[in-house]
Amino acid sequence: MNLLDINNLHVKLEDEDRSILNGLTLAVKPGEVHAIMGPNGSGKSTLSYVLAGREGYEVTEGSVTFKGKDLLEMEPHERAAEGVFLAFQYPIEIPGVATMQFLKVSLNAQRKARGEKELSTPDFMRLVKDRAAKLNVSQDMLKRPVNVGFSGGEKKRAEILQMAVLEPSLCILDETDSGLDIDALRVVADGVNALRSPDRAMIVITHYQRLLDYIVPDYVHVLSKGQIVKSGDKYLALELEEKGYGEYSKDAA
Amino acid sequence: MSTALMTTAAEQALGLALPHRRMEEWRWTDLRQMIDKPYPPRQSVTARDADIDRLLKASPFSKIAATRMVFVNGHYDGKRSKLVNGAIESRAVASEPVLQMNQAFATDGAHLVLSGVIDTPVELVFIATDATPRAIATQNVIEVAAGASATLIETHIGEGSYLSNSVTEIRIGDGARLDRVKVEHDSADAVHLAHAHVTLARDVTLREFTLTSGAKLNRQNGTYNFTGEGTDAKVSGAYLIAGRQHADSRLVVDHQVPHCTSRELFKCVMDDHARGIFQGKVIVRPHAQKTDGKQSCNALLLSETAEFDAKPELEIYADDVACGHGATSGDLNHDHLFYLESRGIPPAEAKAMLIAAFVGEAFETVEHDGIREALADYAATWLTYHRGKRP
Numbered sequence: 137m138n139l140l141d142i143n144n145l146h147v148k149l150e151d152e153d154r155s156i157l158n159g160l161t162l163a164v165k166p167g168e169v170h171a172i173m174g175p176n177g178s179g180k181s182t183l184s185y186v187l188a189g190r191e192g193y194e195v196t197e198g199s200v201t202f203k204g205k206d207l208l209e210m211e212p213h214e215r216a217a218e219g220v221f222l223a224f225q226y227p228i229e230i231p232g233v234a235t236m237q238f239l240k241v242s243l244n245a246q247r248k249a250r251g252e253k254e255l256s257t258p259d260f261m262r263l264v265k266d267r268a269a270k271l272n273v274s275q276d277m278l279k280r281p282v283n284v285g286f287s288g289g290e291k292k293r294a295e296i297l298q299m300a301v302l303e304p305s306l307c308i309l310d311e312t313d314s315g316l317d318i319d320a321l322r323v324v325a326d327g328v329n330a331l332r333s334p335d336r337a338m339i340v341i342t343h344y345q346r347l348l349d350y351i352v353p354d355y356v357h358v359l360s361k362g363q364i365v366k367s368g369d370k371y372l373a374l375e376l377e378e379k380g381y382g383e384y385s386k387d388a389a
Numbered sequence: 390m391s392t393a394l395m396t397t398a399a400e401q402a403l404g405l406a407l408p409h410r411r412m413e414e415w416r417w418t419d420l421r422q423m424i425d426k427p428y429p430p431r432q433s434v435t436a437r438d439a440d441i442d443r444l445l446k447a448s449p450f451s452k453i454a455a456t457r458m459v460f461v462n463g464h465y466d467g468k469r470s471k472l473v474n475g476a477i478e479s480r481a482v483a484s485e486p487v488l489q490m491n492q493a494f495a496t497d498g499a500h501l502v503l504s505g506v507i508d509t510p511v512e513l514v515f516i517a518t519d520a521t522p523r524a525i526a527t528q529n530v531i532e533v534a535a536g537a538s539a540t541l542i543e544t545h546i547g548e549g550s551y552l553s554n555s556v557t558e559i560r561i562g563d564g565a566r567l568d569r570v571k572v573e574h575d576s577a578d579a580v581h582l583a584h585a586h587v588t589l590a591r592d593v594t595l596r597e598f599t600l601t602s603g604a605k606l607n608r609q610n611g612t613y614n615f616t617g618e619g620t621d622a623k624v625s626g627a628y629l630i631a632g633r634q635h636a637d638s639r640l641v642v643d644h645q646v647p648h649c650t651s652r653e654l655f656k657c658v659m660d661d662h663a664r665g666i667f668q669g670k671v672i673v674r675p676h677a678q679k680t681d682g683k684q685s686c687n688a689l690l691l692s693e694t695a696e697f698d699a700k701p702e703l704e705i706y707a708d709d710v711a712c713g714h715g716a717t718s719g720d721l722n723h724d725h726l727f728y729l730e731s732r733g734i735p736p737a738e739a740k741a742m743l744i745a746a747f748v749g750e751a752f753e754t755v756e757h758d759g760i761r762e763a764l765a766d767y768a769a770t771w772l773t774y775h776r777g778k779r780p
Contacts, residue, residue, distance in 0.1 A: 188731050191723070216733035228728040232746025238732070241742065246733035281746075282728075298732065 139203065139337050140164040140306060146197035147179075147186050147362075156182045158362035159198070166305070167334040171348055171373060172341045174359035175381040180341045181225060183359070184310040187339075188222040189215050202306070216242075217249035219305035223295040223312055230282040235294065238282045239264060239301055246302060267300040271327045289320035296327040307331065307338045313347035325350030345377035360384040402427030403524060405493055417666040417698055418608050418637040424580055426522060428552035430494035434520035436461050440548065444516045445469065448544045449572060449763040454512030461516045463496040463525040490582070491556040495526040498556075503541070503567075504534035510542050510757060515555065517547030517576065526554040535562035535590070540757055543571040545581065545603070552580040553604075559587040563617060566594040570760055572767070575603035577632075583609040589649075591617025598754045599626040599638075600764060602771060607636040615677070618648040625754040628657035628665050629768060631775045637666040642684070644677040647707075653684035656751040658744055659695035660775060670702040673710050680710040688718040689747050691740075741772045 140163070147157040156179045164170055174180050186193050187200065189212035200207040207215060230238070244254040255263070268278060271293050283291050292312055299307055309328065313321055328351050332338070340351055348356070348370060356372040357364045358381075365384055366372065400407055400421070410419040441461055445451060459469040499513050517525055533539060545553060553575060561567050575581045581604040589595060601607055613622060628636050642651045657665040667686040688697035701714035721743050729739035748768055755761040 190727055190731075211736070212727060212730040213733050213735050213739075216731055222731055224728070228724050230725050230728065230743070230746065232749045233729075233742055238729070238742075241738070242729075242732035242734055245735060245738065249733065249735075302732065 137204070138163045138201075139166045141201040142198070143201070144198040145186070145195065145200060147182060147193050147195050150192050150194045155196070156193075156362050157186070160359075160363055162357065162364060164306070164337045164339065166337055168355065169332065169338045169340060169351065169353045171353035171356045172339060172359050173343065173345070173356060173373060173376055175384065176343070178359045179362040180343075180359055181310055184222055184308045184339075184341055187215075187220060187308055188212060213245065214249070216302070216304075217246045221299050221302060221304035221307050223292075223299060223307065223309045225311040225314060227283045227286075227291040227295050229284045229286075231284050233282050234278075235280060235282050236264065236278045239298065242298070243301055264297075264301060268297055270330065271297050271300065272323055273297050288315035289317070289323075292316060292320065292324050293327070296324055300327065300331060305336050307336065309338065309340045311341060311343065313342055313344060321347065321350060345373045348373045358384050397421055397424075398427045399424040402429040403490065403493070404430075405489060414639060414668070417664075418606075418635065420608070423606050423635065424552065426550075428522050428524040428580070430524040430526065431496075432521055432523035434462055434518070434523065436518040436520070440518045441466070441469065441516060444518070444546050444548065445514060447574075448512075448514055448546055449574075449767045450510070450512055450542050450544060450760065453510050453759050453763065454542055455509035456511040457514060458499045458501075458512070459514045459516065460497060460499075460527055462518060462520070463527055465497040465499075490524075490554050491526050491528055491584075493526075494524060495528045495554075495556070498528035498530070500530045501541075502532045502534065503539040504537045506537070507539040510540040510760065512542040512544060515543070515545045515553065517549065517551045517553060517579065519549030522550040524552040524554065527556070529555070529557040531557060531559045533559070533561040533565045533567045536564045537562065538566040540568040540760070541570070542760065543569070544574070545572065546574045547576040547579055547603075549576055550578040551576070553582065555581075555583045557583070557585045559585065561587070561589050561593045561595060563591045564593070565590070567596070568756060569595070569597045570755055570757075570764075571597075571599040572764075573599065573601045573603055573607065573609070577603070577605060579604040580606045581609070585609075585611045587611065587613045589613065589615050589617065589620045589622060592619040593617065593621070595620075595622040595624070596754050596756060597622070597624045598751065598764075600629070600767065601626065601636045601638070602629040602767070605632075605634055607634070609638045610640075611638070612641045612643065613651070614643045615645055615649045615651070618646050621650045623652045623654075623754050625652075625654040625656075625751045627655070627748040627751040627768075628659065629748065629771045629775075630658070630663040630665060631660035632663060633661070634663045636664075637668070639668040640670065640684075642669070642671045642682060644671070644673045644680045644682060647676060647678045647680065649677070650681040651683070653686075654751055654754070655686040656748045657686065657688045657697060658691065658748060659688065659697060660691040662692075662694045664696045664698075666698045666700075667716070668700040668702075669714065670704065671712055671714070673703075673705040673707050673712060675706040678707050678709045680707060680712065682710070682712045683714065685715040687716070687747070689744065690718060690720055691744070741769075744772055745769060
């Protein structure tokens with residue numbers, strides 16, 4: 137069974153009469169890594185926000201089914217508890233909320249929603265310590281407010297740490313490579329690769345092929361004008377790197 | 390005061406005229422109109438021991454203070470007070486008139502002389518028990534001796550319908566440090582009027598925080614007179630109000646000498662139809678060069694019907710100073726909310742976290758860990774009690 141089924145999805149902005157996704161169809165099975173590439177403005181980030189449930193978008197046609205359930209009917213926190221995780225392109229800074237507290241409240245809210253027992257503080261601390269060490273996230277970062285004063289690389293590592301702690305079944309990585317130098321990219325990619333597993337799928341959204349050298353996808357899709365216009369394997373990404381997006385921008389017009 | 394106005398029932402009961410909106414400082418808090426029933430002064434009421442003990446236990450600081458003076462319905466309760474001999478000279482004194490209403494009917498008050506280094510907090514608890522509606526007035530004098538260091542907690546707590554008038558005069562000596570925390574947790578049917586008059590000498594450190602959460606009607610004045618160089622004062626506060634509560638704080642920071650620093654930070658949360666007001670004035674006298682004075686207030690409006698008014702004023706007569714003010718007002722940040730929710734936190738809980746984070750910034754002024762945690766707990770309880778699982 138597919139983990140995620142996006143079928144003929146049409147999305148417009150709530151406040152404007154501008155459609156962004158125009159009949160997007162994508163099926164993702166557990167264990168698969170799908171890369172979605174495309175020029176700026178092709179709808180990549182919109183897709184990630186619609187899957188996570190951000191307000192401001194209106195689905196005018198089509199459906200999204202996740203683990204056999206209607207994803208679009210769920211609130212953002214319900215989607216998270218069900219296993220959807222979005223690693224933000226620009227992680228949000230939240231002054232006054234300590235990273236550690238945020239992680240604990242998130243994890244236990246999800247566990248509660250799934251009818252699981254909440255983790256005790258010592259068990260939680262052990263879990264975070266273990267995951268944080270692997271991602272080079274310092275104790276100092278964990279004590280600071282969520283993302284406040286973090287460098288670009290620290291923010292992305294913190295996103296992956298959240299992912300490692302929450303253990304979602306669908307990870308959506310939105311331009312995770314943006315703003316990272318090559319060393320930071322390697323740390324983040326290693327963190328993501330460590331989370332690859334037969335029952336977890338990933339959608340990796342990226343403008344550049346570079347990230348896919350480190351997170352090697354099973355499938356590559358080209359998104360243009362809100363539709364998937366071409367699909368292939370990892371070699372499609374190399375081809376795009378060489379030729380650019382010019383061809384796709386014109387074709388879909 | 391205008392004689393053309395008809396005397397209200399409240400004024401008759403008090404035997405004096407109340408301020409009204411045509412007086413600039415009172416434009417948002419028209420006591421003539423807002424005190425809508427009589428609170429006669431000097432009512433002799435009987436307080437049940439069980440009531441007093443319950444209210445005392447409800448103080449967020451019941452386990453923190455080592456020295457404690459308890460006032461019940463305006464009268465000193467020696468039996469429940471805990472006075473430590475030695476470093477602190479404490480006694481309850483007959484009142485001394487300072488402000489008009491207080492002058493008319495103040496009963497008891499604390500006169501504390503704090504000297505040396507006092508490690509554990511001193512608490513003044515003002516309790517009002519449920520009885521006939523009445524006015525209660527206390528007058529306190531706090532003297533912090535030169536070189537002394539102390540933490541003073543002032544807790545106002547009660548049940549029933551009453552008007553509480555609390556006047557506090559604070560004098561802080563050379564090189565002294567005072568950490569003052571006030572919690573206003575009066576009954577939902579109470580009126581709370583307060584005036585704190587603070588005089589700061591040379592090289593003083595003042596850290597002051599006021600939490601305003603109780604009473605239907607609140608007006609708190611604070612004046613801070615800088616009379617010695619090298620003094621540093623941080624005055625902060627938080628409002629947690631809902632329903633039809635009204636809270637108005639007016640601070641006057643008066644820099645009379647050079648080389649002093651003042652900071653005011655107020656974080657105000659208003660829900661339902663609550664109305665918050667912050668009036669802050671910084672005066673820099675002609676000789677007060679090198680003054681560094683900043684004030685800011687931030688309002689968080691949790692409903693469309695909540696309201697906040699800010700009136701920041703700078704009155705600067707010196708030419709070599711760094712002064713500024715800022716005021717903001719808005720609802721919760723939707724990006725912050727989405728981020729928390731996208732990690733599985735339900736909306737009500739996500740909002741509570743963000744509100745707690747918002748007021749938490751003002752709690753930072755409180756350096757005593759136990760007190761700061763008690764304040765955070767108080768805020769968490771307020772959020773649960775007043776907002777519950779509201780979206």
